[in-house]
Amino acid sequence: MFQKILIANRGEIAVRVMRACREMGIATVAVYSEVDRASLHVRKADEAYPIGPAPASESYLRVDKILDVAKRSGAQAIHPGYGFLSENARFAQACADAGVKFIGPTPESMEMMGSKTRARQHMEQAGIPFVPGTARGLTSAEEAEKVAAQVGYPVMLKAAAGGGGKGMRLVHTRTELRSALESAQSEAQRSFGDSEVYIEKAIVNPRHIEMQVLADEHGNTVWLGERECSIQRRHQKVLEESPSSIVDPEMRRRMGEVAVRVAKAANYTNAGTVEFLVDQQKNFYFLEMNTRLQVEHPVTELTTGLDLVHLQIRIANGEKLPFSQSEINIRGHAIECRIYAEDPDNNYFPSPGKITLLLAPSGPGIRRDSGMYEGWNVPMDYDPLLAKLISYGTDRQQATMRLERALYEYFVTGIKTNISLFQRIIRDADFQAGKLDTGYLDRLLARKPDSGDGAHAAEPRIAAIAAGMFAVLDPGSAAARDGNACGPAPVTSNWKQKGRQEALR
Amino acid sequence: MVYDVIVGGKTHRLELERTEDGWNCRLDGTQVHVDAVLPRRDVLSLLVDGRAYEVKREQSATDLHLWVGSTRYGVELRDPRSLRSRKGSALDEKGPRKIVAPMPGRVIRLLAAEQAEVEAGQGVLVVEAMKMQNEIKSPKKGIVKKIVTAAGAAVNAGDVLAIVE
Numbered sequence: 001m002f003q004k005i006l007i008a009n010r011g012e013i014a015v016r017v018m019r020a021c022r023e024m025g026i027a028t029v030a031v032y033s034e035v036d037r038a039s040l041h042v043r044k045a046d047e048a049y050p051i052g053p054a055p056a057s058e059s060y061l062r063v064d065k066i067l068d069v070a071k072r073s074g075a076q077a078i079h080p081g082y083g084f085l086s087e088n089a090r091f092a093q094a095c096a097d098a099g100v101k102f103i104g105p106t107p108e109s110m111e112m113m114g115s116k117t118r119a120r121q122h123m124e125q126a127g128i129p130f131v132p133g134t135a136r137g138l139t140s141a142e143e144a145e146k147v148a149a150q151v152g153y154p155v156m157l158k159a160a161a162g163g164g165g166k167g168m169r170l171v172h173t174r175t176e177l178r179s180a181l182e183s184a185q186s187e188a189q190r191s192f193g194d195s196e197v198y199i200e201k202a203i204v205n206p207r208h209i210e211m212q213v214l215a216d217e218h219g220n221t222v223w224l225g226e227r228e229c230s231i232q233r234r235h236q237k238v239l240e241e242s243p244s245s246i247v248d249p250e251m252r253r254r255m256g257e258v259a260v261r262v263a264k265a266a267n268y269t270n271a272g273t274v275e276f277l278v279d280q281q282k283n284f285y286f287l288e289m290n291t292r293l294q295v296e297h298p299v300t301e302l303t304t305g306l307d308l309v310h311l312q313i314r315i316a317n318g319e320k321l322p323f324s325q326s327e328i329n330i331r332g333h334a335i336e337c338r339i340y341a342e343d344p345d346n347n348y349f350p351s352p353g354k355i356t357l358l359l360a361p362s363g364p365g366i367r368r369d370s371g372m373y374e375g376w377n378v379p380m381d382y383d384p385l386l387a388k389l390i391s392y393g394t395d396r397q398q399a400t401m402r403l404e405r406a407l408y409e410y411f412v413t414g415i416k417t418n419i420s421l422f423q424r425i426i427r428d429a430d431f432q433a434g435k436l437d438t439g440y441l442d443r444l445l446a447r448k449p450d451s452g453d454g455a456h457a458a459e460p461r462i463a464a465i466a467a468g469m470f471a472v473l474d475p476g477s478a479a480a481r482d483g484n485a486c487g488p489a490p491v492t493s494n495w496k497q498k499g500r501q502e503a504l505r
Numbered sequence: 506m507v508y509d510v511i512v513g514g515k516t517h518r519l520e521l522e523r524t525e526d527g528w529n530c531r532l533d534g535t536q537v538h539v540d541a542v543l544p545r546r547d548v549l550s551l552l553v554d555g556r557a558y559e560v561k562r563e564q565s566a567t568d569l570h571l572w573v574g575s576t577r578y579g580v581e582l583r584d585p586r587s588l589r590s591r592k593g594s595a596l597d598e599k600g601p602r603k604i605v606a607p608m609p610g611r612v613i614r615l616l617a618a619e620q621a622e623v624e625a626g627q628g629v630l631v632v633e634a635m636k637m638q639n640e641i642k643s644p645k646k647g648i649v650k651k652i653v654t655a656a657g658a659a660v661n662a663g664d665v666l667a668i669v670e
Contacts, residue, residue: 350635413563463578466560
């Protein structure tokens with residue numbers, strides 16, 4: 001087994017991988033940029049090395065610097081987490097060349113799956129079901145118009161190297177196509193350094209359901225059940241759950257078998273995820289394969305009882321999968337909320353800054369994978385994902401109840417977070433009925449939030465009393481400092497304070 | 506202690522008087538008994554006639570919000586004896602309006618030039634933070650009088666970016 005693993009990532013996922021390493025008795029090496037010295041992953045590591053300035057392109061994306069740290073620290077393997085270099089085949093190759101084990105698939109599998117167009121060509125040969133469209137990049141606007149006319153509007157433009165919704169555009173009519181293509185190409189160039197864009201028929205109100213697979217280096221591949229990821233915003237997942245409300249055991253088995261076929265066609269090893277679009281008739285189409293550990297992997301860990309990071313490390317160490325497909329049991333229900341630094345009152349604009357108060361939930365059925373802590377200054381340079389709150393219950397209803405209770409306990413200020421969004425989702429009738437598709441969240445947000453229920457009618461009065469009590473008990477705090485808006489001017493003298501409290505002034 | 510507390514636009518008169526076992530509290534003339542403990546900064550444990558509440562405080566440079574359970578209330582606290590607090594801070598809808606950065610980030614590009622006419626809601630510039638590009642829109646119809654930033658500039662929350670008149 002490896003004695004030391006370098007984690008080429010930051011934030012909650014770096015912390016999560018380090019936890020697995022510590023559990024397995026493996027030493028951990030962190031890397032960090034200039035703005036991440038005080039980040040949690042640096043605090044939790046056994047060793048940590050700076051790798052450059054804040055921009056990811058000068059630090060977390062620098063293959064040379066990361067491999068240099070691996071060499072200096074004597075790390076035998078690198079876990080890439082998700083994002084950054086996790087799906088970069090050149091990085092995986094560079095690791096192999098440097099004699100460091102990359103915890104993930106081979107560069108060849110990544111190469112095949114990394115380009116959506118190339119993946120499509122291979123998978124069509126393997127008989128995997130696809131949404132109609134082109135299997136290669138568009139060369140001109142004329143070609144785009146031709147293909148769009150063939151498959152019929154609406155169409156979706158997608159960056160071949162894409163992910164996370166970058167370089168994606170939904171096009172309803174021919175007139176929008178040209179400018180959408182240009183902006184998708186330029187966004188793809190900016191985000192991935194590759195402007196290749198292809199076209200697909202847009203499935204109206206699809207679900208986004210994905211299947212977790214695990215493959216060892218001895219030809220054994222298993223599926224671990226689906227995750228329902230339809231609740232998205234700007235093509236970023238917000239809430240994921242397993243099982244999906246529409247997937248029955250028979251459909252799960254069929255999806256799982258297709259996913260295993262996809263993995264085998266790519267000679268895939270380690271943990272991966274096969275994403276499907278599911279239409280209203282429950283037909284599922286291969287979308288892409290994510291050749292890494294997913295953000296939402298805890299959902300599968302809770303419903304299978306497996307630790308995917310432990311298994312990733314064991315697979316990378318050359319071990320065989322310790323179970324067969326028939327030994328995998330899926331039970332209970334898990335729901336994950338992605339806690340983002342976003343301002344719900346300002347169209348979910350990112351909200352970096354200092355966390356001044358953090359009250360974290362715990363208790364039965366609650367798991368929290370977090371990269372934040374009170375007093376930490378959330379840098380503006382990276383993805384706004386702060387933490388994941390995952391609930392588990394014997395069934396969907398119990399998982400939802402526990403999640404609602406945990407959200408009630410969860411409180412973060414200093415920065416804004418989207419915690420209140422999940423409270424809205426959980427109370428929504430369509431969510432409760434499992435009626436979800438990728439347009440669900442935009443529809444929910446287009447409606448006005450309901451103005452609270454009768455049970456809380458007395459609470460403005462409680463807020464009024466609390467405002468007074470805060471001012472009396474904590475007069476020196478910032479709220480009281482602004483005499484204009486928030487109460488008395490700064491109280492500098494104890495005499496004055498005492499006098500005020502006793503209303504003698 | 507006497508306060509005027511504005512919660513969600515409604516003004517309440519709050520009188521607090523310390524007693525041996527807590528506080529006598531008159532809210533709009535109604536008397537309740539309150540026991541209050543500050544277990545830590547920004548967290549208040551309130552017992553109001555036996556009912557328990559945990560109230561959390563969220564403050565920024567300009568606003569104060571209190572959370573009772575998972576409901577958030579915008580709150581303003583005024584000392585009625587203070588002259589300063591009686592001065593209204595009425596917002597002028599006419600005249601020049603500032604466009605401020607909603608949070609720290611980097612100006613990626615300008616969408617309107619100085620002296621350009623803009624509609625309410627039209628994008629004036631694009632700010633990037635945490636990998637997201639966001640159009641900052643004009644709060645009113647008018648003319649971009651001044652742009653006080655440039656593409657590539659780093660900005661802090663609350664920084665003035667442009668003025669529309």
